[in-house]
Amino acid sequence: MVMMQSLISGTGSCHNVHIVSRSAWGAAAPKSVSNLHLPVNLVFIHHTETPACHDPASCKSRVQNIQHYHMSTNGWADIGYSFLVAEDGSIYEGRGWDRVGAHTQGYNERGIAFSFIGSYSGSKPPAAALTAVKNMIQCGISLGKVASSYHLYGHRDVNPTSCPGDALYHEIQTWPHYSHTKP
Numbered sequence: 001m002v003m004m005q006s007l008i009s010g011t012g013s014c015h016n017v018h019i020v021s022r023s024a025w026g027a028a029a030p031k032s033v034s035n036l037h038l039p040v041n042l043v044f045i046h047h048t049e050t051p052a053c054h055d056p057a058s059c060k061s062r063v064q065n066i067q068h069y070h071m072s073t074n075g076w077a078d079i080g081y082s083f084l085v086a087e088d089g090s091i092y093e094g095r096g097w098d099r100v101g102a103h104t105q106g107y108n109e110r111g112i113a114f115s116f117i118g119s120y121s122g123s124k125p126p127a128a129a130l131t132a133v134k135n136m137i138q139c140g141i142s143l144g145k146v147a148s149s150y151h152l153y154g155h156r157d158v159n160p161t162s163c164p165g166d167a168l169y170h171e172i173q174t175w176p177h178y179s180h181t182k183p
Helices: 056-073 127-143 166-172
Strands: 040-047 083-085 091-093 111-116 146-154
Touching: 040 127, 040 166, 056 091, 083 127, 091 127, 111 127, 127 146, 146 166
Parallel strands: 040 111, 040 146, 083 111
Antiparallel strands: 083 091
16 A cells, blocks of 8 residues: 555544555646645535546556546646545545645635545445545644635535536535535
């Protein structure tokens, strides 16, 4: 297992996340970076609307393909999401905690985004993936990257989209910090 030691060292609530670093999944270098002002108070949930992945090899390939699409087709500086979540609960570092993403138009400079790898309109992600995101949010709070009073949203709450899929959207509405009020 490849861990990002900078995310988990010396913190009690980050020991229970498995993060695959950019170098471990073979990320291309970003064209540019902008730093977030931390801690952020907005957390967005997305899905990639691609086939899910279930093992390290297929997940690395899927994340590479998503990055290539975001950079080549969309013209973005890097993969759009802060983190991507595999069905086995592994977290793939996208832009990470500290960088402005390209995930939620109008809110990228104020929040981070977790995108579940797959399509979750008809069924929600496995428990391992859901638990991983909850643990990552707690890790972010512990590291001072996410405000303890953060607000959680689905992508559809702020942009005209069906993302993160009906089943996942209904799930996150039961989570602490889910907000019914637009930021």
